[in-house]
Amino acid sequence: MEATVLDSWVLAEFGTPDALVDATRQMREKGFQGMDTYSPYPLHGGSEALGLPPSRVPFIALGGALTGMCTALAMQTWMNTYDYPLNIGGRPLLSLPAWVPITFELSVLFAAFGIFFGLLALSRLPQPYHPVFESDAFRSASTHGYWLSVPQATGQDATAVMDQLKSLGATQVTLVTGEKE
Amino acid sequence: MSPPVTSVRVADIERYTGTPKLMVPAFGLGVLGLLATLAGYFATDAKGAAAHSYLLAFSYWAGISVAFLLMLCIFHTAKAKWPIVLRRTMETAASAVPIFILLLLPLLLMVKDLYSWWPGSPLAAHIQGIEAEHLSHKQHGYLNPTFFYVRQAIYFGVWVFVSWRMRSWSLKQDETGELDLTVKQRRFAPGSLPFLALTITFASFDWLMSLTPMWQSTIYGVYYFSGSFLAAFCVLTIVTTNATGANLYGSVVKLDHFHNLGKLMLAFVAFWAYTAFSQFLLVWIANIPEEAPWYGLRIFGAWRPMSIALFFLHFVLPFFILLSRNLKLQPRKLSVVAVYILAIHAVDLYWLIWPALTGTDGPSFHWTLVTAFLGVGGIAVGFALLQARNRFTLPVKDPYIAESLRYVQP
Numbered sequence: 001m002e003a004t005v006l007d008s009w010v011l012a013e014f015g016t017p018d019a020l021v022d023a024t025r026q027m028r029e030k031g032f033q034g035m036d037t038y039s040p041y042p043l044h045g046g047s048e049a050l051g052l053p054p055s056r057v058p059f060i061a062l063g064g065a066l067t068g069m070c071t072a073l074a075m076q077t078w079m080n081t082y083d084y085p086l087n088i089g090g091r092p093l094l095s096l097p098a099w100v101p102i103t104f105e106l107s108v109l110f111a112a113f114g115i116f117f118g119l120l121a122l123s124r125l126p127q128p129y130h131p132v133f134e135s136d137a138f139r140s141a142s143t144h145g146y147w148l149s150v151p152q153a154t155g156q157d158a159t160a161v162m163d164q165l166k167s168l169g170a171t172q173v174t175l176v177t178g179e180k181e
Numbered sequence: 182m183s184p185p186v187t188s189v190r191v192a193d194i195e196r197y198t199g200t201p202k203l204m205v206p207a208f209g210l211g212v213l214g215l216l217a218t219l220a221g222y223f224a225t226d227a228k229g230a231a232a233h234s235y236l237l238a239f240s241y242w243a244g245i246s247v248a249f250l251l252m253l254c255i256f257h258t259a260k261a262k263w264p265i266v267l268r269r270t271m272e273t274a275a276s277a278v279p280i281f282i283l284l285l286l287p288l289l290l291m292v293k294d295l296y297s298w299w300p301g302s303p304l305a306a307h308i309q310g311i312e313a314e315h316l317s318h319k320q321h322g323y324l325n326p327t328f329f330y331v332r333q334a335i336y337f338g339v340w341v342f343v344s345w346r347m348r349s350w351s352l353k354q355d356e357t358g359e360l361d362l363t364v365k366q367r368r369f370a371p372g373s374l375p376f377l378a379l380t381i382t383f384a385s386f387d388w389l390m391s392l393t394p395m396w397q398s399t400i401y402g403v404y405y406f407s408g409s410f411l412a413a414f415c416v417l418t419i420v421t422t423n424a425t426g427a428n429l430y431g432s433v434v435k436l437d438h439f440h441n442l443g444k445l446m447l448a449f450v451a452f453w454a455y456t457a458f459s460q461f462l463l464v465w466i467a468n469i470p471e472e473a474p475w476y477g478l479r480i481f482g483a484w485r486p487m488s489i490a491l492f493f494l495h496f497v498l499p500f501f502i503l504l505s506r507n508l509k510l511q512p513r514k515l516s517v518v519a520v521y522i523l524a525i526h527a528v529d530l531y532w533l534i535w536p537a538l539t540g541t542d543g544p545s546f547h548w549t550l551v552t553a554f555l556g557v558g559g560i561a562v563g564f565a566l567l568q569a570r571n572r573f574t575l576p577v578k579d580p581y582i583a584e585s586l587r588y589v590q591p
Contacts (some may be wrong), residue, residue, distance in 0.1 A: 044589050058506070089468060097465050100458060 005133055008152040008177040010161045011138055013145050015145045017043055020146035023168040024049040027150065030164070034151040043078035057118055064114025073099060094097035126143040131178025138176075189432045190576055191586065197428045200570045207563035214556025215287070222291055223565050230547035232291035233538045234367040237530050238553035239288055240388050242561040243281045244381075244409030245416060250275035250344050251377050252404070252413055256349075257370030257470045263441060265585035266434055269575050270420050272351055274413070275344040277565035282337050286555055298394045307509040312395055324394055332387060336380040343373045348568075351576055358578035387463045389530075392537035396475040400460045407456045411449035415519035422512040430575035436510055437590050443509030446519065450503060453529075454496035478536050483543025490534055495525045527554065 014020040017039060024037055028051055039045050076099045080086060087091050120126070132138055132149060141147045148165070152158050154177055162173040218238075222231035256264050264271075288295075297304035297318060308316060316324070346369055354362040367539040382402025390401045398404075418439070424431030466471045479488050499522055508514050531550075539545050578581060 054506070058504075062504070089466075091468075097458075097462055100462065 005180055006177055007180050008154040008158070008175060009132060009149045010051045010152050010165065010173060010175055011132060011135055012139065012148045012150070012162075012165040012168075012173045013137065014148065014169060015146070015171050017146050018084075019169045020148060021045045021049045023170065025150055027148070027164070032150050032161075036149045037150070038138075038145075038147040040142055040144060043146075056122060057115055060114045060118035061111045064118075065111035068107040068110030069103055071110070072103040076102060106133055129178075131176050133173050133177045134178050135174055137172060137174060171177065185266060189331060191433060191455055191582060193379055193496065193573070194430070194573065194575070194577060195392070195428050196571050197569065197574045198571055199428075200566045202414060204563050204566040205414060206568070207559045207566060209559070211556050211559025211561075211563055213553070214317075214559055215550045216556075217431065217552035218549050218556050219287060221293075221547075221552065227547060227549070228291070228294045229538050229551040230557040231553070232547075233534050234547060234549035234553040235287060235557070236295055236388065236392075237527070237534050237550065238557035239284055240385075240405070241279070241412075241527055241530055241554070242557045243278075243284070243384075244405060246274055246277045246281065246411040246413050246565075247340055247377070247381050247384075247560065248348075248406065248413035249416075250278065250340060251374070251381070252417075253347055254343070254370040254374050254377060257367050257571075258374060260367060262581045263438065263577050263588040265419060265581050266420060266430055266575050267431065267438065267568075268351070268579075269425075269573065270417055272344075272348040273565050276348045276568045277561050278337070278340040278344050280481060280561055280564040282341075284338075284560060285333060296391055296394070298391060299326065305506045308395075316394060320394060320560075324391055329387060332383060336384050339373075339376050339380045339475070342346075343369075343377065351579075352572065352591040354576060354578050355573050356578075360580055363580055378406075381409075392534060393475055396472065398460055398464070398472070398475075400456060400463075402459055404453075404456045407449060407453040408526050408529050411446065411453055414446050415522045415526075418446065418512075418519040419516045419523075419527075424574065428574065433584070433586055435513075437588050439512045439515060440506075440509045440590060443503060445517050446501065446522065447503035447509075450499045450522070454492075454500070457496075478541065479532065482541050484532075487528075487532060487544055491525075492527060495529055499525070514524055515536070524586045 010021070014023060020037060020039065021043065024035065024046070027035060035050060036049060037043060039046070061120065077094065080094045080095075080099075088095075088098075091098070116126075138145075138147060148170075151159055152161060152163070152175065158175050162175070165173050218231060219237055222228055222235070225231070245253075249271050253268065253275055256268070256271075277433065293299050293302045294304070296302060297308055298320065305313075322328075347366060350362045350366050350369075353359070382405075385402045385405035389396065389405060390396070421431055421434055421438070421442070424434075426432070461476060464476050479482060497519060502518055508518070535544065579585075
């Protein structure tokens, strides 16, 4: 196997969310990049400690909402005013107030789609395989463990990084290597 | 998410003694405003304009005070811990309710120039034929002076009682720190909510909806509540932003609290639009002769531009501004938006009230609009500050105050 098709990470488990956030911040201040945190539930201060940029999901949601709004207005105008004009109670054929409920619903629906699929796409999910799955201990990330991953050049000695993580309070550290995505 | 703004500790906070600096000018402005408005009513021909201006000011400020009471009880009902640092402001604003009993008296003086159903009202001349019969037979049981007085007594009885209980327990806890007092507040608040909801609903029917006695809308109370509740969040934001200084709670509030206030403002901008549109859509789509004229007056003719403007300025503009996360994390800028919403809320009440005065002539301005607004506002704010004199500006011995100050965004 050649090193170029392989990716490596140092994984470190911490006992508490606070220890994880603290260690993440300190590792970032030491200059490590491309790290990620894993916890069974949303982590307070996790994204700040990782130094992540603001999420792009709100803009996708806004885009979805505006798309839904335009779709609904165009659809109802086309159907009720041009394609099949129907006189309902003597109201004008282009009755904007009557269209607001549908417009609202479609805006919400498209915004929800945008959030759901946008989040999946931005997180590159679903991900059937990832090298960190090679580590059995890492399974605790979905029940009770708080993990930090630090990218590591494949083939290089990871002892220094592992020692640093241990000194920051990691209860166990491990090196995983697997095929690039 | 963010560190506390300063390193002030709750234990170091003492009773606040700086209120007279604001209270005296507020009372001064209030008295001048009221005198000018009364002069406008008794000494000029514009009796209707002065009466409607006073009603606008009264329902604006009383609505905010009662909305604060509802807000306080809702947070207690939800056992919410994050707003505890803000709670004394809610209690103080809600305890301004008794002054509105006094402020109701000028309204009762002007009542004949407001409500056409009031016996001897000069406005009754417009109501003739079948409408007059309907009014005298079907509605007389509700819209008559005796029952009107009785209802006002019930509303203010409920509001004064609830605000007094909530606040006195909270103030007692400042002294004793008894945990039992928290239990009492949390038990009393949910029980009082149905009464508060019913009283503010019927108060809006009495004060505002009966300006057009032939027109009824069951959601009207919610409409009035939604605007007032939104305005109360705006007042809370402005007060919290400016409460920085010795012994003021603004110095221990976190950015997370402002973020939440901003989010609640956004939510209630949307809630106002939802309520306003619900009411409009049902009337518009049914198009029944009894209901349609109220909206017909407002959406056609001289009032049309204002109705359209209200949709954009009360909903679309603040909604999109408040969507920004960055804005909600900047208390000063959020306060500017809050001031804007408070202004547009006054326009909203004007839109409810003024067409009853001018009809198809459209919007007009009268100087008593300003004097009444400042008069009622000055007295109400001054009275609230009087309640805050020599008190702690936050519930210092609440068992959850530490949790509230440690609050982080979920």
